[in-house]
Amino acid sequence: MALLIDFGDVPAAHCDDCIEELFKSLASDPHGDAERSMWAPHPNPLLAGHVEEVTRRFQRVLEALQDAFARALTGAPIGTLAKAEPWERWDATQFNAARLHLEAIEPAHYSLDDWLMLVDWLVQRYLPDGVVSDMAQYLTFRAQLAGKVQAEMERRGEHWPAPDLSSLAELIPHEFGELPARALSPVEQAVLRIAKAQAGIHITDVTENARAGMKRLVVEHTQAMLLGHKEGTTERLRQRLFDTFGNLNRDFRRIAITETGECCNTGFVAALKPGQRVRRVEAYRGACDFCRSINGKVFTVVAPDHEPKDGDKEVWIGKTNVGRSASPRKRVGGELVDREPEEMWWVACGTQHPHCRGSWAYVGEVRPGEDAEFGAWLDDLLAKHKRPAAREADAGQAP
Known part of the structure; x- marks a missing residue:
């Protein structure tokens, strides 16, 4: 079906932006089924399990944040004492003072400032910068290393069935300390630091959008309540917050798919020599x-x-x-x-x-042994999993 869009009245300064966003939207969701395809497994067996685990980590944080907000709406305690962390917006004393203040008031008597304080408290409790940094580290390192593993295996001529690659992927580490000192080149290490920073920015953007979105909802809720509108009920606020968390879930899934793919592909190319x-x-x-x-x-x-x-x-x-x-x-x-x-x-x-x-x-041609230190580490990894051919040989010898 053809669709004609008239940009004639769009100011020239904004016309290109409008057209660009349309084409980008078509690229991200060409068949209009993004909600379904977004949750489909990633086609790369070395990456599929990691995408799902990253998604689950995001979801656990969102579920905790949503549950805490729901408890706050009932007047239940919102948390426990917390130690100070260097990344937090408030120090430990301010953080716990805010908690005590909020728990001493029934939600029905919250002022606008109280609602805004609750949002800040919950975001700092469940999505502080330290958590964002940990998520970015976990997401990027394992994905980039999966790309390097894939490149080295293909360069050796090792082509495993997808189920075996999926099992192998579970053994790929997600921290520098689990690799030999020179398993990654200086360029690869620099690429990884950049990837972690970029992933952290994307996660932070979603987090700050969540903070702003929740604050906007509580402002609108307070206005409706003060003016006596029927929308100014706790149940209505709860439903709108539920919808907001659904959008956040999709945003984090998109990060899990896009950023892991970005890191894996970059890791693959970075592992190869110029000319390959x-x-x-x-x-x-x-x-x-x-x-x-x-x-x-x-x-x-x-x-x-x-x-x-x-x-x-x-x-x-x-x-x-x-x-x-x-x-x-x-x-x-x-x-x-x-x-x-x-x-x-x-x-x-x-x-x-x-x-x-x-x-x-x-x-291209098979070229084993081009990366000796990483190759030795990979040999150990493959031995732990046991190559498919070796398993078949063992099965053939079984009585």
């Missing part, structure tokens, strides 16, 4: 038109400082679509004109857009 080749894999349900168009394309890995670069044939760490456009047209004066090729999306190193599930595959 990779193929883009976008064969999964829900892929957008752009991602389907790049499925199967082959690129040569080049160093990040390599010049000149050919974005149509080469991929490098740091190659993104930031500053580039998903829309093929832009407004110039009173008309829409075609964008130049250098303005358009190209094939990024990580994910192509939010909710993207694309990945890389190694193309």
